[in-house]
Amino acid sequence: MPSSLLWAVDVYGRVYSLSTAGQQWEHCRDAHLEFKRVTAVQQCCWSIACDHNIYLYVHASEVPIRYQEETYENQRWNPVDGFSDRLLPSDRWQWSDITGLKHQPLGDFQLPSENWEWEADWYIDENFGGEPTEKGGWTYAIDFPATYTKDKKWNSCVRRRRWIRYRRYKAQDTWVKIPSEQTESLPDPFNDITCGGWEITEEPRGCLALWAVSLQGKVWFRCDINHHNPEGSVWEEVPVPGEVVQISCGPGDLVWAVLWEGHLLVREGVGRDCLKGSSWVTVESPSPGVGVVHVAVGVNVVWAVTKDHKVWFRRGVNSHNPCGSGWIGMVGEMVMINVGLSDQVWAIGFEDRAVYFRQGVTASELSGKAWKVVSVPRDSERSHSSASASSLQSAGCFFGGEVRLQSQASMLSDADAETERAGGEVVPTPEIGDAPKPRIPKVTSDSFISELVSDREGQISRRDVPPAGPSIPEEDHPEKELEDRASPAQVLSPSQSGGVDPQWSNVDLEEAQTHLTSGPGGDAAETSSLSSVATYNLALEEPYGLDEPPKWAWVSGGGCLVECHTQLNWFNSSTSTALNSSMQAMSLSITPAQTAAWRKQIFEQLSERSKREMENFMHYEQAIEQSVWVKKGTMQWWRDWKPHKWVDVQFALEQFSGVEGNKDGILFIYYTFNDEKKYLHMFINEVTILVPVLNDSKHTFAIYTAERTKQRWPMRLAAATELEMHDWLALLSVSCCDSRGIQGPPSKQAIWSVTCKGDIFVSEPTKELEASPYPTPCAQMFWRQVGGHLRIIESNSLGVVWGIGYDHTAWVHTGGYGGGFFQGLASSTDNIYTQTDVKSVYIYENQRWNPVTGYTNRGLPTDRYMWSNASGLKECTKNNTKPPSPNWTWVSDWTIDYAVPGGTDREGWQYAADFPASYHGNKTLKDFVRRRRWARKCKLTTTGPWQEVPPIPLSDITILPCGPKSTVEQVSLWAISNKGDILCRLGVTSLTPGGSSWLHVGTDQPFKSISIGAVHQVWAIAKDGSAFYRGSVSAQNPAGDCWYHIPSPTGQKLKQVSVGRTSVYTVDENGNLWYRHGVTPSYPQGSSWEHISNNVRKVSVGPLDQVWVIADKVQGSHSLSCGTVCRRLGVLPMEPKGHSWDYGIGGGWDHITVRGNAMEAPRIVMPSLTDNQTATRPLQTSNQPEMNGNPVGC
């Protein structure tokens, strides 16, 4: 799991972030400002600084934020000039948008803010609906507006072309000020801010809701924040029935606000079409007479803090009932509280101002179990202390101009701290009898007027007593700190202590101290009289001791992902040990334990010992004779003959040692038939694969042999419990591996495949697998399972293996094996990690129109179920639909899915004339039925030899195929993000398969499939189904230079591409497999597509140009299977297309990669034949040898 950040502001206004993987607060160095509030989401962090401006911090991403501007150039033909920009008066503008209604010449496009930059100049888009156009990019039509074609016809009177230009957001990893647009006479600065709403809609991408509260209690909503417009556009005021002091907005549609009087407002009507919501409802404070001062909401929770610091949890809150049903008092006294991702809760304690984490918050127990204090040190206590001095000094300076000065100050004092450290001892200051304690500024909740007033009084009255200058906490030098505490007059002021002399004199310090008390103190008073806010008051209570942990003012967990299996190192660690252990953790991760000297020593000594003690004595008799070991159990067996049904059987595995010490076994199934006891048996060394088949009613698994693979009829067995099934599977799997002498991690050459359930299988290829002309039939391949859950897997022969989960998370193989239910011996221990995956389950709500009531859920008797699956054949209601298997748990509620192919109306409905038909998003007169899709997310947690590659979610991936002895330093790895961006991974080697960073490769449209060949030929398929070839990619130029548009096979939209050594194969959306003709080194784009086969779902072309596919509708002797692994037979260097198919394991297979298998087949050399003869050899000659190892022309 990638680390994410918890953000917090300390009482000095300094912003820190704490990584879920980290053990210390990292100071946000970029911030030269002090901040009041932060509100974080995963991609950015919004804040209010002490200058009352709003700032935005967008995390840098390897995929830039870029936006495509487009405009159309329109021309009309006239007999004199031909096509020219002279249009008819009735025509559209010469430069217009796509509709022609809006005039938009190139020069009118402006950057939205100074944080954007143009990527390049305008250029013409030569791609037209997936088809390449002629030079110039013109598309022709009879007249405006009409259907445009790429070909010019005799009647083409008008033409237009599209110009595009990209702009890029450049202000990343830095705080940028969001310009305030207030024009009113009285300043009404912002006072609270909250960001959320990202779960409400996926369209537009990255859409966020940002709410803010001003000092006067007004509520504002920031419009149009999304991925392509991170800053949003304008503030819109949202009317409120009172003065709001604080507001909180969850990831979903919950928005709650606190009123000045202590009541709460709940926003209703927040939804996909209206992020702002429509109205407010009032909710009373949990305890009468004691108002609420703070509220925090998540997806399904609301937490509140009342004036007496009590914490409350709101029961029964969800998006249908945003108000919830009642309050529950919780333990703990807090000043503020924040709800982050997956409803995790953070708070700041009232007594100690420490950050607390609510432990044990789960979907089933949203209120959690206990508060746990986050006790980690800050990255540099030293710089903190020095800066705190400067922030104290500037504590009262809220507005504008001071910003620059403050930053100077903090820099200066940083430097001072350094000098001072170098300077060593500080001159001891004389003790003063009644030494006032040093102070820390105290943050009050802004709504807390009464407290504020008392605080201010305290502050004013303080001036009369001997002024207490805040000391500089010296955490590094305890003795010195004690001295500091004893001397109230010691104040570090930038102006005073900026000198080179590290020794301070009392005189200087006294001057500094007067400066401090007169300056900012006055400012503070002024500010608080101006407005009701007092961010930092120098309060009288709460002495700031030496060993005290940092004091926090604000925390935001909106970007911090903590799950039940997340290991947090945040608790119970004192400064030194935390650092030590973090060092330890680091050293462990840098030098994996495997490479430790002690381990090496043990391995070496053990093998030495075995040699010494056993080598010369192997002829001795063994003390213990080998015997047979039997494991028995009861199971159910899916009877092989009709009527097929589950019958109870006795199941036994007999294991024994073969002659050469290798282990073998026999499986027995004892059943009763017609009162007669019978049995079936199966030799373990004949088993080719064990496939778990979990469904909600039975824990079953299937056992295949080569014969049963051909029949498409496995032996199916069901265990009583999931645990029992896993025990058996693990044991059988070990037995199978033992009998075949396979152990340890998969080899680099391994062939990987993935089933539609996400289970991962790996097969060790033999040399004979790709032998010609008699390869090992692929039905005989032995597959073993590897833990984890993936949708796609890709490899190459250097052992670089990557996968992509259903939730688009990228994973890299750690080199281990096992995980999942393989425990103990069948699994490596060190490189197994937790893996999670999320997918959606869809059901359909179907309705039919009738003239009386319109659309209702009363269908015709012949109709499908009113709640069904996609086909309509199975009833699937919200209640009876279960997660796909017991491994999956629901993690969301049912929601309407608007992202359905074909589009939907505003309520998610799709219309059609009748069931089943093609659906469209808008209702027409001919439509009598409609349906809408509901989605519910479920999640699986397992383990496997996979490590996450954050942060970019991917949809496809390809790794450079290499020869068996190839020594490529940098392995080219290309990927497509789930948004269609093309990425190139840098730093991938066989030792660092995860690589280091992504390089974004600019494209004009989103992509969906990509493949790289052995000599860096990169092919990609765009989302519109067109193919592209990337020019000039090489080891030196890993990203290449430009895209060449390759026309698709006529009338087909391509879906997937795979490039081997030289061969290029694609699959289209109708399941056709195409081979690219005419590919030569000088013309790598090739010339035409040749149809090879239909019923193909996916293709993988290997480094030997071997062609493997996942095929549908493969007929076996007993049954038909979809999703079957097939290999193309007869593929030879001169015959890259092969001639027929060989059928392997299936069905239910989804993906295969043979790109690691560079094992050349052993060749039969017949010297009488020459190369020429080989080249002209007809197809399917059986005994002819393969002479030419290299494909022609490469």
Added chain:
Amino acid sequence: MADDKDVLRDVWFGRIPACFTLSPEETTEREAEPYYLLLPRVSYLTLVTDKVKKHFLRVMKAEDSTEMWFEYEGTPLKWHYPIGVLFDLHASNTALPWNVTVHFKNFPEHDLLHCTSNSVIEAHFMSCIKEADALKHKGQVINDMQKKDHKQLWMGLQNDKFDQFWAMNRKLMEYPTDEGGFRYIPFRMYQTMGERPFIQKLFRPVSPEGHTLTLGDLLKELFPAAICAEEHSCDLVATLPRPGTGSQTAGRNSDQAQRVEYGASIDEPKRFQVMIHGIEPLLETPIQWLSEHLSHPDNFLHISIIPAPSD
């Protein structure tokens, strides 16, 4: 890359070639041939010597066929120590095969426990496992197991079934990840001659500060002599004269060394070998890892401390 699992296999399949000769004190009807056998390091002498017994009983009078016991260079071999421990303790650095003398008469009642049947070994083995689990998991894991699971552990050892044994034993090797190891490490530290047969103490795998403790840390606490000598002169050739080869002398030697140790100087040569399964792990090896991988089937880490050879 070698895998930790391979260590388990290497440990389990460790064999010591042994040559059993009948003691000359025994009266035989005809001359007894020596008997050669590969003994599993992790098993127990009396469990794997049925063949030896059969072999020698053929040449003996039936009335002399009392309980068989073993002796090596004058030391009676305790059957209730794993074979590997006996070998490391008494016979490492000697020529192979291991010459074990077989006795039937004069059972040394003071030195050895009686072992009348395999059920005695089983009881001993299971009590060791239970004790180890008490140290590791307060006994929770072993108590949660069923009778047949206990049987599987024992049968695995008795029949030399690595998979059978480890399929169950892995449960005994689990620990909560956030604790970084077992509660206490079950270990026994042997010396050839000491007042006590072995040292056993409560020792945690992780220090209160959260540091991973190593073999070195364990020795520092329990047998500093071994570690001081090693630290100072790990690559110096041991030069201490070794007066004899018998275990008695070796024992004296170690006593003497222990006395000297407290004033040990930097040039002190290595005087002890710290042996586990016939190998000397580096002192920085984490004790938790050792416990997981180099423990005997009884779940104890048996550490032999023997005088360094003086060659």
